[in-house]
Amino acid sequence: MPRHRITQADVAAMAGVSQATVSFVLNDSTPAGVRISEETRQRVLDAIRITGYSANPVAQRLAGGHNQILGVFTYEATFPRAGRDFYGPFLVGIEHAAEKLGIDILLFTSARVVDGRRRLTRDGWQRLGIADGCLLLGQHEDRGELQHLLDTNYPFVFIGKRGSDGGRLPYVGADYVTATARQVERLVTLGHERIGYVGPRGTDQPTLDRVDAYRATMKAHGLTVRFVELDDVAATAAEIVDQRLTAVVVAPENYPEELVDELERRDVRVPEDVSFLLLGQPHHGRPGGRRWSGFSIPREEMGARALVLLSRLVAADTGPTRSGRRATRGLTVPEDELHQLLECVDVDGETVAAPPARRRAAAPVRPAAPARPAPATAPGV
Amino acid sequence: MPRHRITQADVAAMAGVSQATVSFVLNDSTPAGVRISEETRQRVLDAIRITGYSANPVAQRLAGGHNQILGVFTYEATFPRAGRDFYGPFLVGIEHAAEKLGIDILLFTSARVVDGRRRLTRDGWQRLGIADGCLLLGQHEDRGELQHLLDTNYPFVFIGKRGSDGGRLPYVGADYVTATARQVERLVTLGHERIGYVGPRGTDQPTLDRVDAYRATMKAHGLTVRFVELDDVAATAAEIVDQRLTAVVVAPENYPEELVDELERRDVRVPEDVSFLLLGQPHHGRPGGRRWSGFSIPREEMGARALVLLSRLVAADTGPTRSGRRATRGLTVPEDELHQLLECVDVDGETVAAPPARRRAAAPVRPAAPARPAPATAPGV
DNA sequence: TCAACGCGATAATACGCATTATTACGCCGG
DNA sequence: CCGGCGTAATAATGCGTATTATCGCGTTGA
Numbered sequence: 001m002p003r004h005r006i007t008q009a010d011v012a013a014m015a016g017v018s019q020a021t022v023s024f025v026l027n028d029s030t031p032a033g034v035r036i037s038e039e040t041r042q043r044v045l046d047a048i049r050i051t052g053y054s055a056n057p058v059a060q061r062l063a064g065g066h067n068q069i070l071g072v073f074t075y076e077a078t079f080p081r082a083g084r085d086f087y088g089p090f091l092v093g094i095e096h097a098a099e100k101l102g103i104d105i106l107l108f109t110s111a112r113v114v115d116g117r118r119r120l121t122r123d124g125w126q127r128l129g130i131a132d133g134c135l136l137l138g139q140h141e142d143r144g145e146l147q148h149l150l151d152t153n154y155p156f157v158f159i160g161k162r163g164s165d166g167g168r169l170p171y172v173g174a175d176y177v178t179a180t181a182r183q184v185e186r187l188v189t190l191g192h193e194r195i196g197y198v199g200p201r202g203t204d205q206p207t208l209d210r211v212d213a214y215r216a217t218m219k220a221h222g223l224t225v226r227f228v229e230l231d232d233v234a235a236t237a238a239e240i241v242d243q244r245l246t247a248v249v250v251a252p253e254n255y256p257e258e259l260v261d262e263l264e265r266r267d268v269r270v271p272e273d274v275s276f277l278l279l280g281q282p283h284h285g286r287p288g289g290r291r292w293s294g295f296s297i298p299r300e301e302m303g304a305r306a307l308v309l310l311s312r313l314v315a316a317d318t319g320p321t322r323s324g325r326r327a328t329r330g331l332t333v334p335e336d337e338l339h340q341l342l343e344c345v346d347v348d349g350e351t352v353a354a355p356p357a358r359r360r361a362a363a364p365v366r367p368a369a370p371a372r373p374a375p376a377t378a379p380g381v
Numbered sequence: 382m383p384r385h386r387i388t389q390a391d392v393a394a395m396a397g398v399s400q401a402t403v404s405f406v407l408n409d410s411t412p413a414g415v416r417i418s419e420e421t422r423q424r425v426l427d428a429i430r431i432t433g434y435s436a437n438p439v440a441q442r443l444a445g446g447h448n449q450i451l452g453v454f455t456y457e458a459t460f461p462r463a464g465r466d467f468y469g470p471f472l473v474g475i476e477h478a479a480e481k482l483g484i485d486i487l488l489f490t491s492a493r494v495v496d497g498r499r500r501l502t503r504d505g506w507q508r509l510g511i512a513d514g515c516l517l518l519g520q521h522e523d524r525g526e527l528q529h530l531l532d533t534n535y536p537f538v539f540i541g542k543r544g545s546d547g548g549r550l551p552y553v554g555a556d557y558v559t560a561t562a563r564q565v566e567r568l569v570t571l572g573h574e575r576i577g578y579v580g581p582r583g584t585d586q587p588t589l590d591r592v593d594a595y596r597a598t599m600k601a602h603g604l605t606v607r608f609v610e611l612d613d614v615a616a617t618a619a620e621i622v623d624q625r626l627t628a629v630v631v632a633p634e635n636y637p638e639e640l641v642d643e644l645e646r647r648d649v650r651v652p653e654d655v656s657f658l659l660l661g662q663p664h665h666g667r668p669g670g671r672r673w674s675g676f677s678i679p680r681e682e683m684g685a686r687a688l689v690l691l692s693r694l695v696a697a698d699t700g701p702t703r704s705g706r707r708a709t710r711g712l713t714v715p716e717d718e719l720h721q722l723l724e725c726v727d728v729d730g731e732t733v734a735a736p737p738a739r740r741r742a743a744a745p746v747r748p749a750a751p752a753r754p755a756p757a758t759a760p761g762v
Numbered sequence: 763t764c765a766a767c768g769c770g771a772t773a774a775t776a777c778g779c780a781t782t783a784t785t786a787c788g789c790c791g792g
Numbered sequence: 793c794c795g796g797c798g799t800a801a802t803a804a805t806g807c808g809t810a811t812t813a814t815c816g817c818g819t820t821g822a
Contacts, residue, residue: 005507005510005808007807007808007809008808008809009808017771017772018771018772018773019772019808019809020771020772020773020774020809020810020811020812021770021771021772022809023808023809023810023811024771024810024811026809027810029810029811031810031811031812032812033768033769033812033813034770034771034811034812035768035769035770035771036770036771037769037770037771040770040771054507054508055507055808055809056443056507056510056807056808056809057507057508057510057511058439058442058443058510058511058807058808058809059443059777059807059808059809059810060808060809060810061439061777061809062437062439062440062443062776062777062778062779062807062808062809062810063776063777063808063809063810063811064776064777064809064810064811065809065810067511068491069487069511088469095488095490098488098490098491099490099491099494101491102491103490103491104487104488104489104490104491104508104511105487105488105490106450106485106486106487106488107476107479107485107486107487107488108485109476109479109480109484109485109486110449110479110480110482110483110484110485113480126386126435126436126437126438127435127438127485129386129437129438129439130438130439130448130450130485386778388777388778388779389778389779390778390779398801398802399801399802399803400778400779400802401779401780401781401801401802401803401804402800402801402802403779404778404779404780404781405780405781405801407779408780410780410781412780412781412782413782414782414783414799415781415782415800415801416798416799416800416801417800417801418799418800418801421800421801436778436779437777437778437779439777439778439779440777440778440779440780440807441778441779441780442779442807443777443778443779443780443806443807443808443809444778444779444780444781444806444807445779445780445781445806445807446779446780763822764821764822765820765821765822766819766820766821766822767818767819767820767821768817768818768819768820769816769817769818769819770815770816770817771814771815771816772813772814772815772816773812773813773814773815774811774812774813774814775810775811775812775813776809776810776811776812777807777808777809777810778807779806779807780805780806780807781804781805781806782803782804782805782806783802783803783804783805784801784802784803784804785800785801785802785803786799786800786801786802787798787799787800787801788797788798788799789796789797789798789799790795790796790797790798791794791795791796791797792793792794792795792796
């Protein structure tokens with residue numbers, strides 16, 4: 001066990017060549033006018049094998065190379081609970097892919113938190129450079145930061161679809177549009193007509209996609225769209241009752257559990273009186289929570305795919321060479337890999353049923369339904 | 382926006398001083414015979430403020446300094462599911478602490494997997510150097526690796542108590558001994574006498590601690606110890622019945638769910654006929670799983686505490702200076718911080734009750750108990 | 763005979779920072 | 793007038809690698 005790490009110089013000495021030669025052999029590159037004879041190449045390789053040399057990633061990076069580290073930056077300040085629950089599955093996918101690719105993952109947890117979300121300040125930005133590239137998770141707004149990213153040509157991939165603001169930005173997202181449309185179709189097929197959309201009207205991409213799909217599908221069936229925007233849970237529940245909705249599709253970020261509680265407090269049963277379809281997994285799951293119907297986002301796969309994409313982008317990039325010319329290596333990443341939308345998978349829970357027989361809100365007095373209603377048992381189907 | 386990152390040289394130019402001076406001011410250190418006047422100090426600080434300079438962590442590290450990155454190495458190959466479930470809470474704590482301390486977390490996911498577990502090969506070892514120090518999660522065996530760690534004086538902290546093999550190794554663990562003893566006491570207080578220990582007889586520290594505590598507590602009450610070692614679930618269940626146990630303390634790593642299923646298949650009810658106390662959270666939780674009684678390990682806090690400890694160790698170390706003398710900086714970490722045992726917290730679930738009235742295994746015919754048994758309802762208490 | 767050229771490889775440099783060695787200057791005592 | 797000392801800082805070096813510029817030498821064509 002040598003007391004100091006084995007360097008290329010050590011290997012070089014053993015092989016009787018120069019450090020540069022070792023570097024060339026390692027990188028398997030002969031940059032314009034450098035030849036290495038097969039014989040010395042072998043000699044160097046032997047020396048590497050014997051010494052057990054392995055590159056120092058730090059030096060590698062400083063010298064402008066790649067170091068097999070990819071960063072993960074989450075905009076939302078995550079903890080203590082909600083965040084981890086949401087990002088966890090992404091990370092599982094990311095780590096899984098990283099393991100396969102022999103890549104280490106750097107979590108940028110040090111970034112300053114401003115107004116409850118992490119910022120890519122000049123400080124944070126500088127730190128990104130430690131890694132070959134970076135995965136960006138979560139919604140964010142700052143245009144300037146994005147521009148900076150693009151300017152410097154630093155490799156990165158968003159997890160979550162990017163809309164109008166940056167068609168150029170590489171991302172791996174979930175296909176909310178198709179998935180949402182499928183949910184509405186499902187309700188229509190069951191016979192629902194008064195189908196509402198419950199959720200905030202933000203400008204984030206998931207919301208836009210969900211609303212668009214809802215609107216389009218309803219229109220396709222000649223049904224009236226009915227939006228219920230959340231102020232507080234009680235008001236929302238009241239609105240659902242008032243509008244005599246028999247089904248709602250619900251954005252998952254707004255405490256659907258509480259909403260259903262509130263409805264049941266008003267003697268409205270789910271799903272007998274009102275069906276609930278969740279457009280994504282609930283963000284704030286309760287331990288004994290109900291089994292929602294709707295769809296789920298393939299978070300693990302998104303994470304994995306994003307990492308793979310990023311590693312390809314990195315490979316296609318020469319890295320921050322001092323000469324400044326970050327020419328692509330010929331390996332260009334095809335356009336259709338740059339923007340990936342993954343299918344969501346439908347979830348059959350226990351919150352969907354055919355609409356009640358009578359169109360008007362049913363009388364509060366009705367026989368108690370079994371805990372897990374078999375659709376056949378529901379009256380009038 | 383300058384196209385290249387701002388370096389100390391840039392700052393130096395602006396302040397009209399040398400790069401070295403900037404470095405000194407930044408590190409707030411005047412190494413033996415170097416004086417910086419208050420006036421130039423301010424000038425440099427101003428320049429730093431104006432330029433928005435922030436150190437390049439890679440260069441920092443290469444030059445032998447610290448870079449505010451701490452590594453996390455997990456021995457167990459984790460995915461797809463079980464691992465994340467187990468390590469997740471630790472990571473939550475780790476990240477939380479890291480955020481507070483302004484530290485980034487590097488997950489060493491690239492390490493080679495040999496025989497189902499990650500190894501700190503020469504390769505992996507070299508990579509550790511990227512970070513200032515490293516957290517080690519999970520059981521492992523290789524003595525050589527440990528020795529190497531100690532030899533090189535690389536700062537690290539284990540999560541999970543280290544026993545005989547390395548009293549010198551810094552760790553943050555859970556107090557299995559006290560917690561296990563408490564569980565046995567709990568059963569004794571309820572009137573149990575035939576209390577078994579179900580679990581493997583490994584040599585890992587958690588097992589040793591649990592077994593010791595079980596043995597000691599039983600002895601203190603003059604009760605006979607009864608070990609049930611798992612081969613397969615059916616055999617274990619049979620053994621529990623044969624030995625007419627009224628309660629068992631169970632190591633959580635061995636599918637207690639399945640065991641209870643098997644018992645109920647034999648008309649043995651939990652907890653009416655047999656109480657189950659879990660010595661830690663179940664490793665393989667089922668979604669709709671039962672609410673176990675027992676104790677839970679404060680994983681988040683362990684993660685957080687370990688990270689804080691590690692950062693202190695790093696601070697107390699001058700880092701890998703080329704001069705080779707890694708003298709402590711005067712800041713020594715006190716012994717009692719080097720080895721921390723955290724209290725486990727008792728969990729009141731639904732798997733414990735007083736022993737059945739009759740000593741012999743009760744007749745299979747007995748009234749069905751309510752789903753969540755109130756101890757008062759249990760017959761014969 | 764000599765420039766040109768291909769081959770094989772090395773020397774030199776830069777990356778950005780920490781650290782060690784060295785310098786410049788003014789002042790004091792002898 | 794000079795050596796010595798304290799102050800304030802700078803020059804120089806090294807970390808380990810990637811890359812660029814350069815070199816020595818034998819062969820070849822003119």
